[in-house]
Structure formats: structure tokens, C-alpha cells
Amino acid sequence: MTSPPVASERQRDADRTRAEILEVAQREFARRGYAGARVDEIAELMRTTKRMIYYYFGSKERLYIAVLEKAYTEVREAERLVDVEHLAPVEAIRTLAELTFDHHDAHREFIKLVAIENIHRAEHIRKSEVLANLGTPVLDLIGRILDAGTASGDFATEADAIDVHMMISSFCFFRVSNQHTFGALFGRDMTAPEHRARLRRMVGETVVAYLRGAGSPERPPR
Amino acid sequence: MTSPPVASERQRDADRTRAEILEVAQREFARRGYAGARVDEIAELMRTTKRMIYYYFGSKERLYIAVLEKAYTEVREAERLVDVEHLAPVEAIRTLAELTFDHHDAHREFIKLVAIENIHRAEHIRKSEVLANLGTPVLDLIGRILDAGTASGDFATEADAIDVHMMISSFCFFRVSNQHTFGALFGRDMTAPEHRARLRRMVGETVVAYLRGAGSPERPPR
DNA sequence: AATGTTACGAACTAGATAGTTAATTAACGT
DNA sequence: ACGTTAATTAACTATCTAGTTCGTAACATT
Known part of the structure; x- marks a missing residue:
């Protein structure tokens, strides 16, 4: 006759605890950097204790890697939803750039994590099997847009997908x-x-202008 | 009859010691971040002792700020030497962009320091009186190039100097x-x-293409 | 040469910090 | 109802780390 335990009512809930640790840890690592973040501080900011961090993640470093994995995975999910291939090349690449802008605007904590990871020469990303093999579908998308634009004559610049992605x-x-x-x-x-x-x-405007070839010295803009 | 003391022979040389501390500290802060850098480690990497760091700089934070001040000041010195105003607007802005590229390519440690400082929300820069009031002559330069380009009709885009500087x-x-x-x-x-x-x-090519106005949807490239 | 000042070094300390030990309790299958 | 296991807590520890104490040696001044 007892009601089935709902997640929020349960006093012990591995998934919930694990998730809360990750959430708080992400905030702390993003705020203070890897070395600057304190395991004790993370523990105090949640309802569980420090011991749980070690119970679930083993070490500060593995917790940090788990945070990175979660953040990158979520971002990739969002990327998969981008759909601009129904647009003409010029509008497709312009829209992709603007969506990328929105995306960065909305995920500032993720950006901080990436910046922090670069300070550490991406050593943690390289330790993660999940992240090391995480290619990005965006590159393929850009590649197809570039091909279409070149074929249609809209793009005069022979650009590389990775370069364009980097520029955006x-x-x-x-x-x-x-x-x-x-x-x-x-x-x-x-x-x-x-x-x-x-x-x-x-x-x-910048990507479009570049791809149209307006910047090259030899060939004046069409 | 004793030879006058030469810098390299002297056993005590405040300037030299101070300079060496700054050099080693810059390397360490750039490598490990502010929290990750160790005062003991910095001390071990030079011929003097940790005591000297506190003798000359008082605290880890003030040492870090001194490193930032030195790095920024040197970079500003280099910026002052940029001379592109004898060129026509298009070539002036292109050259400025390329020189900026070279500059970043050559000062990677400085870039790391800036990235680290951003993780700390620029709190140390704001504490430095030297840096807080350090405007940049590059903005004026870009402003003049943009004006010239608009006047000559080379630039169709009405751009803001800070925006263009940010893009580059x-x-x-x-x-x-x-x-x-x-x-x-x-x-x-x-x-x-x-x-x-x-x-x-x-x-x-990107800056030039953008300023020529080739990216705007309303007005097709001329 | 005597004296004061600046530069320096070795050893030390108080507090912080990542990581542990071991006992305890809630959930769940049978 | 009950034993088993997964989840949780409180208290502890070894080590690290920024900052200090105190004494000394080199240089300048007279």
C-alpha cells in the first residue's frame, strides 16, 4: 500500500547524487579552474559529503574528466540538431555561423571549461576515451555547404572545412x-x-564575405 | 687595483635577481595557471631562494600581477612599432591583421597569461594601476584606417574599430x-x-572581405 | 675601519587540501 | 521478516604550500 518511491522523495539515490556532484563540480571547475577548485568546497555546496565524490569518481582528476565528458557530450547533442541544409549555400553558412554564435552565448560555462583545458594542454581530454574519439558532425556539414557553394558559383574562395569552422x-x-x-x-x-x-x-557577414572571395588581392570581388 | 664589479661577477645584484624571478614566474604561471603554479617550484627553478620572491614581491598574487604588468607592457611596446599608415586602406588593414597574426604567433606565453587571467575574470588586471589605465593605440590606428577606407569608397561596411579589432x-x-x-x-x-x-x-582576406561589404545580404558585393 | 643598509639563505610554521578509514543506514530481492 | 549490498556519514591523516623568522654576508658611506 506504500506509494512507489519517487526520485525526489528517496533518501538514497545514486543517480541523483552522482548528477548533483557533476553539476556542482562543473560550476566550481569553471569558476576556479582545475587547480583552483577545492574538493571540500564542492562538497560543501551540495547535500552530500566529500566522501561521495571519491565513492563515485575516485579522484579530483577523474571527477574533472567526468565533468568534461558530460559537458562535451551535451554540446554535441545540441550540434546534431542544427539543420541548415535546406538553405542555399550562402544562407546555410551564414545561419550556421549565427547559430554557433547563439550556442556559445548560451553555454558560457562550457567555454570556460574548454579554456581551462587548453591551459592544461588538453591533457585531461586526451586521458578520456569518450572524448578522444569524439569527432564532430559539424565538419561534414560545413564540407557539404562549401561544396554546394563552390558548385553553385556562390563561393569563389577555395576554403577548407576545418579552417572555416575555426574562423567561426x-x-x-x-x-x-x-x-x-x-x-x-x-x-x-x-x-x-x-x-x-x-x-x-x-x-x-564575415564568413559569407570571406567565402565569396572578396578579400583576395588578385581577384577583385565579383 | 681591483677591477670594477661587472654585472655577471657580482654576487649581489638586485636588478638581476628581480628580473630572473619575473622570468621564471612568467613561465610557471603560463604553464600551470595561477593556482597551479607553486612558489616553491618557481624558487627551485632559479638560483635564488623563495625568500627573495617575498622580499621583492611580497606575495604570490603581487608576483603574478608584476608578471602581467611586464608582459602587457612589452606587448604594447611592440604594438607601437606597427606602421601601416603609409599604405592604402585595404592593404593597411590587411597588413595590420597579418602583423597581429605574427605577433600572436610569437608571444604564446603572453596569450596563455591572458587566457588564465580571463578565467579569473580579470581580477588581477583590475588590481593593477598600471594595467587598468593601459589604453591601446591600435584602436586609434584602426579607426583611422576605417575612416580612410570609407572616404575612399574601398570599405562599404560601416564598422566599429573595437569590433574590427576583436575580429582580428x-x-x-x-x-x-x-x-x-x-x-x-x-x-x-x-x-x-x-x-x-x-x-x-x-x-x-577575412577582414578585407568583411569591410568591403561582401557579406551583407541587402547589398550584393560591388 | 667602523657603521649602516641592502640583499640573501636555511630552516621553520600554521593552515589548507586531496584522499582514507571504518562504522552505519536505507533499499531491495527473496 | 531478513539478510545482503549499495549508499552514506563523520572523523581522521599525510602531505603540500604560502608565507615567516632570524641570522648573515656583501656593498656603500664616512
């Missing part, structure tokens, strides 16, 4: 990752709402 | 700062020699 990512990533030093030096918070729409348009 | 910086900075995660995920080291020239050309 760099703009979107930098705006968020370097907001603080940039803000301190130039007195402008690039992530403030009043700059958002303009910079969003800018990425799209 | 983001590409150059990201290539270096994110080389490790990017390499791990896409299997390409963007900082490898074989990609250098191509990507260098790419920044220049």
Missing part, C-alpha cells in the same frame, strides 16, 4: 572567453546585451 | 589559445608550421 568558432569563443580582459582594456563588455545582435550579424 | 584578435588568439583542445578534437594542430602561412593569409 574563434569569433564566437573569443567574445565570451576574453570578455574580462577585453572589457578591462577597452572598456566594452562584448557580451553585454546591447552588443549581441550586432556581433551576431558580424560573424555571419 | 579572436582569430589570431584562438588559433594559439585553443590549439590543444582543437587539436585533440579535429586532429589538426593549427599552430603547426604547415598551416601558418595559409591561416595568416586567411585573417587578412
